[in-house]
Amino acid sequence: MTQVDTEQQPNESVLAAEAKLDLSSVMAETFYEEVLERLDRELIGLVPVKTRIREIASLLLIDRMRRSVGLSAMPPSLHMSFTGNPGTGKTTVALRMAEILHRLGYVRKGHLVAVTRDDLVGQYIGHTAPKTKEVLKRAMGGVLFIDEAYYLYKAENERDYGQETLEILMQVMENNRDDLVVILAGYKDRMDEFFKMNPGMSSRIAHHIDFPDYHVDELVQIADLMLDQQQYQLTEEARELFREYVERRMQMPLFANARSVRNALDRARLRQANRLVKRGGEISVADLKRIETEDILASRIFQEK
Ligand SMILES: Nc1ncnc2c1ncn2[C@@H]1O[C@H](COP(=O)(O)OP(=O)(O)OP(=O)(O)O)[C@@H](O)[C@H]1O
Numbered sequence: 001m002t003q004v005d006t007e008q009q010p011n012e013s014v015l016a017a018e019a020k021l022d023l024s025s026v027m028a029e030t031f032y033e034e035v036l037e038r039l040d041r042e043l044i045g046l047v048p049v050k051t052r053i054r055e056i057a058s059l060l061l062i063d064r065m066r067r068s069v070g071l072s073a074m075p076p077s078l079h080m081s082f083t084g085n086p087g088t089g090k091t092t093v094a095l096r097m098a099e100i101l102h103r104l105g106y107v108r109k110g111h112l113v114a115v116t117r118d119d120l121v122g123q124y125i126g127h128t129a130p131k132t133k134e135v136l137k138r139a140m141g142g143v144l145f146i147d148e149a150y151y152l153y154k155a156e157n158e159r160d161y162g163q164e165t166l167e168i169l170m171q172v173m174e175n176n177r178d179d180l181v182v183i184l185a186g187y188k189d190r191m192d193e194f195f196k197m198n199p200g201m202s203s204r205i206a207h208h209i210d211f212p213d214y215h216v217d218e219l220v221q222i223a224d225l226m227l228d229q230q231q232y233q234l235t236e237e238a239r240e241l242f243r244e245y246v247e248r249r250m251q252m253p254l255f256a257n258a259r260s261v262r263n264a265l266d267r268a269r270l271r272q273a274n275r276l277v278k279r280g281g282e283i284s285v286a287d288l289k290r291i292e293t294e295d296i297l298a299s300r301i302f303q304e305k
């Protein structure tokens with residue numbers, strides 16, 4: 001077995017082609033399986049997203065091994081776009097991405113800086129560049145997540161300050177790509193339009209990852225997972241009812257996938273607490289954990305016919 005020295009510079013000494021490296025030790029050292037397994041476990045569905053992340057992680061792992069034996073391993077460009085409707089997990093996955101990139105030695109710190117247009121673009125002439133650069137400085141060594149990135153581009157106004165931000169951004173994405181990953185997020189159709197109008201930006205994005213809306217079953221599983229993490233539990237009947245709740249909620253305006261599930265559960269907890277307090281007397285641990293049908297049934301959705 002050959003000792004893997006990840007600090008070694010490329011091309012210093014390439015080992016003989018037959019030399020064997022121990023993949024499992026590099027995996028252990030980078031927590032490769034742990035992070036990916038956690039991603040699998042803590043996020044319901046999103047199979048294509050998870051597959052792509054696994055591929056990226058594998059590439060970084062192999063690059064690390066290549067570098068360790070003196071083979072060239074140019075840092076790949078990892079700027080991405082995350083498209084999808086509200087509440088489909090874009091911000092959550094970006095956070096995980098930052099952690100994985102850090103574990104695998106791609107970025108130094110692995111933090112996430114989440115911004116929107118207002119954090120980057122100034123109101124007056126001369127304000128935008130310093131504002132954008134300040135954000136980039138904060139994000140260096142980690143991931144810069146720009147939500148609703150298309151607001152940086154205003155087709156109807158050529159002199160919009162957003163253009164300045166885009167230009168600085170593109171330059172940094174090219175020059176600092178081994179220590180900063182930029183993720184542009186937003187609705188799919190608006191993002192497609194944005195990339196069509198900004199081919200320079202489009203060509204710097206290596207991975208376009210689409211976050212589909214969740215199915216009812218997935219949303220109910222997400223609810224179970226969220227409750228489990230908070231040490232609550234739906235009774236069998238309450239889960240049936242919650243499923244019906246989700247089906248109805250999905251048809252209504254402003255439905256936001258997993259975010260709507262989280263909000264509905266917050267309200268269910270409120271009702272559960274109120275029910276217990278009203279009832280008074282002795283309360284068991286099981287009572288404290290249990291969400292019952294009436295906690296769901298009291299929802300506005302079941303009131304209006
Ligand atoms: N697949 C999933 N499994 C479990 N929980 C999820 C999943 N997707 C999202 N969530 C949870 O739903 C909530 C909303 O997710 P998140 O903020 O990542 O969505 P988003 O796509 O960034 O939404 P927005 O566009 O509204 O910012 C979070 O609390 C997150 O933990």
Ligand SMILES: [Mg+2]
Pocket residue numbers: 090091092147
């Ligand atoms: Mg978000």
